[in-house]
Amino acid sequence: MEHIEYHNKLFKYIFFLPAICLFTYLPVAAQNVRVAAAANLQSVIEVLQKDFKQKTGINIEPVVGSSGKLVAQISNGAPFDVFLSADMSFPETLFKGGFAAKQPVEYARGSLIICSSQNIGFENWERMLLTARVKKIAIANPAIAPYGKAAEEVLKYKGILDEVKSKTVYGESISQVNTYVTTGVADVGFTTQSLVKEAGSKTDLYYKVIDPKYYKPILQGMVLLKHGIDNRGAERFYQYILSPAAKSIFASYGYRIQ
């Protein structure tokens, strides 16, 4: 009998423990701001996070992934307060679907670079991509990653899209392209300029900024999400991203600011 009694007690503990944890955790969580950020922001978001924390004392929790994936998660009820996209159409989709509190605003413009971990010389890169020296070219999946779409536009503009198809490998987001480039499994990759700043001390990277006239501008949009309406920190972070302080941080990572 005694051990049945013991089991009952144990069961109660096990049952209530998560509830107790949850209640003690909730007030803390309420002050945090959950930010869904496109993969190209993975390094700059950390700097913004520190700066924002210093200025306001508010913590943000960034979740970085491909814009498409984040939109799917938000549409399915993921508890994010602010969404920083790699383009304008994804935030637009969320706004139309009733998930956002305000119209999307542009906060930065991305710059596309061609990049390699070997010094292969980019003077005439469109010709170089066709040589046997380049075996694999990494781009982000054009269907879900705006930087991948831009890369495809550049290759099309140069008239070599079909010729390099057999060498192209698709990263699921710009982060995976960055992995492929920095580990050298892909000879070259089309990625965001902020990678160079991020990798600065860790790996030697050789790159060339792609002339913006070869691709449609990568306008990166932000929305305040419905989930963040009652979170004052979320509103402050939203304003902060549009402030001169944040703009200069974006600029230092190669983003163009209007």
Place this chain on the structure above:
Amino acid sequence: MDLSPIWLTLKLAGITTALLFIVGIPFAWWLSGGRSFFKIVVEAIITMPLVLPPSVLGFYLLLAFSPQHGLGKWLHDSFDVQLVFSFPGLVLASVIYSMPFMIGPVKSALQQLPAALAEASYTLGKSRWQTFKSVLLPNIKPSLLTAVVLSFAHTLGEFGVVLMIGGNIPGVTRVASIAVYDAVEKMDYTSANNYSLILFSITFVMVIAIFVFNKYQAKSPLG
């Protein structure tokens, strides 16, 4: 609907299972005889893919296959072979990934055979290899089938490793599990559902087949 990811998955699982059958069964035989510390370590290494996150395996393979250094560089410089982003690379990864499913059932079945079986065969003047081929293997048919089907099904379900080293290339490395992920990312739930249903049906039929076949063996398919 593009069926190439399904064919690619079946091709990958087929080739992987065939290779594992050739390599894994002698290996299981070696492991089943006697226990040395060395064998325990080897068996632990083979078992690792069962408990390791596939992303860990994928990460190590990404480093190992990189044409910049080590094994990948040697392959690249000597044979002009690049394993990352290629079908042969996926085969090699799958062989490592599904190894425990081939070796586990075969090894434990061999260990459960009465020692008298092999001894009688040796007494009649048969060699070790003849004994293994004509006496031991025919006696563990159910386990052989279980091992083959499980290795095949496990490779069908491979995802994390392929995501790390595949590069999502249509017809080359875009297997069905990746096609599902890709379709969900694009919010193309119709395609995702089609691929998922096909995968579910194939694996379900295979698992049912094992259960039915093993019904008279009075043991679970994983035994």
